[in-house]
Amino acid sequence: MSGHTLDRATIAADFPFLTRRIDGERVVYLDSANSSQKPRQVIDAMSSFAATSYAPINRSAYRMAAEATEAYEGARAKVARFINAPSADEVVFTKNATESLNLVAGSWGRANLRAGDVVVLTHMEHHANIVPWHQLAAERGIELRWIPLTPTGELDLTDLPRLLDGAKALSFTAMSNVLGTITPVAHLCRAAHDAGALAVVDACQYVPHNVTDVQAWDADLVAFSSHKMLGPTGIGVLWGRAELLDAMPPFLGGGNMISDVRLDGFTCAPVPAKFEAGTPPIIEAIGLGAAIDYLESFGMAEVRRHEAELTRYALDTLTERFGDDLTIHGPRNVEIRGGVLSFAFRDLHPHDVSQVLDERNVCVRAGHHCAKPLMRVLGVGATARASFYVYNDTADVDALADALDSATDIFGF
Amino acid sequence: MPGLEDLYREIILDHYRSPRNRGELPTPPAIMAEGHNPLCGDEITVYLQVDEGRVTDVKISGQGCSISQSSASMMTQAVIGKTVPEVRAIVRRFKGMMSIEDGDGDASADDTAVSLGDLEALQGVVKFPVRIKCATLAWNTLLQALDESA
Ligand SMILES: Cc1ncc(COP(=O)(O)O)c(C=O)c1O
Numbered sequence: 148m149s150g151h152t153l154d155r156a157t158i159a160a161d162f163p164f165l166t167r168r169i170d171g172e173r174v175v176y177l178d179s180a181n182s183s184q185k186p187r188q189v190i191d192a193m194s195s196f197a198a199t200s201y202a203p204i205n206r207s208a209y210r211m212a213a214e215a216t217e218a219y220e221g222a223r224a225k226v227a228r229f230i231n232a233p234s235a236d237e238v239v240f241t242k243n244a245t246e247s248l249n250l251v252a253g254s255w256g257r258a259n260l261r262a263g264d265v266v267v268l269t270h271m272e273h274h275a276n277i278v279p280w281h282q283l284a285a286e287r288g289i290e291l292r293w294i295p296l297t298p299t300g301e302l303d304l305t306d307l308p309r310l311l312d313g314a315k316a317l318s319f320t321a322m323s324n325v326l327g328t329i330t331p332v333a334h335l336c337r338a339a340h341d342a343g344a345l346a347v348v349d350a351c352q353y354v355p356h357n358v359t360d361v362q363a364w365d366a367d368l369v370a371f372s373s374h375k376m377l378g379p380t381g382i383g384v385l386w387g388r389a390e391l392l393d394a395m396p397p398f399l400g401g402g403n404m405i406s407d408v409r410l411d412g413f414t415c416a417p418v419p420a421k422f423e424a425g426t427p428p429i430i431e432a433i434g435l436g437a438a439i440d441y442l443e444s445f446g447m448a449e450v451r452r453h454e455a456e457l458t459r460y461a462l463d464t465l466t467e468r469f470g471d472d473l474t475i476h477g478p479r480n481v482e483i484r485g486g487v488l489s490f491a492f493r494d495l496h497p498h499d500v501s502q503v504l505d506e507r508n509v510c511v512r513a514g515h516h517c518a519k520p521l522m523r524v525l526g527v528g529a530t531a532r533a534s535f536y537v538y539n540d541t542a543d544v545d546a547l548a549d550a551l552d553s554a555t556d557i558f559g560f
Numbered sequence: 561m562p563g564l565e566d567l568y569r570e571i572i573l574d575h576y577r578s579p580r581n582r583g584e585l586p587t588p589p590a591i592m593a594e595g596h597n598p599l600c601g602d603e604i605t606v607y608l609q610v611d612e613g614r615v616t617d618v619k620i621s622g623q624g625c626s627i628s629q630s631s632a633s634m635m636t637q638a639v640i641g642k643t644v645p646e647v648r649a650i651v652r653r654f655k656g657m658m659s660i661e662d663g664d665g666d667a668s669a670d671d672t673a674v675s676l677g678d679l680e681a682l683q684g685v686v687k688f689p690v691r692i693k694c695a696t697l698a699w700n701t702l703l704q705a706l707d708e709s710a
């Protein structure tokens with residue numbers, strides 16, 4: 148499968164954004180945890196499909212429509228293979244991971260939870276895996292419990308059995324978008340099941356960067372987004388075990404999700420169509436399929452190796468050059484850390500840090516990263532965050548460090 | 561591209577390093593209002609003391625970037641001692657400088673006569689549109705407090 152190698156020449160040829168110049172200088176993109184850049188293979192697949200192969204799916208007998216349906220379903224099969232799902236029918240296309248998680252809370256949650264029922268979350272969740280449960284708590288009076296963190300930014304599982312006692316679901320991130328922490332997913336799924344709870348995994352940061360095997364995890368429901376894995380915006384995935392998805396009520400109603408509609412009611416289509424109301428993101432599915440092909444041309448183990456190496460280099464370089472002036476949140480051990488580095492630099496506000504870095508074309512995110520509860524746990528209002536992907540290399544880390552030096556000049560330490 | 565020196569003027573950095581009028585006031589009699597910048601998580605609390613139609617004290621607490629903090633600090637200096645209508649004129653003038661139209665008010669000729677003093681240093685923020693929200697956070701929060709005091 149790995150025809151491609153992750154070398155500079157390949158990457159330079161594949162990612163058009165690398166030719167972008169601002170003030171005559173290259174752009175150092177370190178915001179992939181937010182959203183990734185796209186290779187020409189994805190851009191070309193989408194534009195050629197849109198140009199000459201586009202047609203609506205599932206509705207018509209003509210050949211163009213049949214071909215488009217086949218292409219759309221082909222993308223679903225690629226997703227299933229990519230995460231080692233037993234069947235493509237278990238892959239539901241949504242708008243993004245946020246919608247996937249809302250689907251879980253809105254469909255499974257509404258059908259199965261009532262007042263006093265417990266859902267367990269963690270202190271490092273993204274708002275997308277918090278707010279839908281808060282909404283359900285407000286509507287139903289369910290109780291939310293929280294797995295806390297250790298001082299190094301890992302999940303503190305000491306109290307896990309007590310937290311899970313009587314719980315109906317455990318919904319947690321496979322990799323923190325702030326700390327980079329990779330959580331023990333299989334262990335947590337087993338613990339949830341032992342307690343009789345459903346295991347829901349927010350794999351939004353994990354799937355783009357690691358080998359994913361939903362069966363090895365023994366997870367029940369898994370959510371992620373295309374735009375963080377070299378694919379387009381506008382499409383996300385919810386994978387779920389077939390019998391679970393079958394038993395869940397539909398989330399949105401409309402065309403495509405029904406097998407019959409009468410004056411007195413409707414009958415649902417089988418999954419995955421049951422959860423895909425309305426005209427789906429067809430061109431985007433083609434793009435996601437192309438992104439998966441592209442990632443598989445390297446192999447996800449190679450992607451992970453590249454990023455772990457780069458993360459180690461970044462941890463070492465930043466510590467060496469800035470010492471105590473720079474605090475990196477999250478674990479130092481790259482075995483359990485993805486390519487996400489949230490940091491505090493001197494007592495500069497992250498907003499000012501990112502402004503100064505932008506002057507050097509270094510793009511990092513500053514803010515709460517949609518994880519305000521985690522910010523409170525860390526005792527900060529915001530962080531600056533650099534994150535890596537296949538197109539980043541050690542020169543980008545050096546550029547980040549050099550740009551941080553210039554902050555020192557401006558703010559005069 | 562506008563240079564960073566347009567943004568980080570010396571006077572701004574001075575107010576950032578040594579913010580004026582930080583702290584809290586007892587409520588009541590003071591009025592408290594909280595402002596959030598949902599984009600970056602900055603949070604600010606404005607305490608406003610109005611006596612007989614005059615702003616007699618303002619204190620600021622919370623956290624934020626150099627632009628939001630220095631803007632808040634300069635704001636306190638600009639409004640303490642002024643009458644409520646004068647303060648509203650300063651707010652309108654400042655928001656005008658940040659090129660945000662005030663929904664209910666045409667900046668009257670009087671407002672342009674209002675001197676912004678040190679606050680003029682924040683003019684450069686307009687060239688960095690993302691930061692305008694930082695600069696106006698304290699001001700919108702002050703408006704909230706003024707509305708409550710009315
Ligand atoms: C861990 C995690 N969960 C969920 C999301 C939500 O993804 P999206 O905005 O694509 O719906 C994100 C993206 O920011 C994330 O990092």
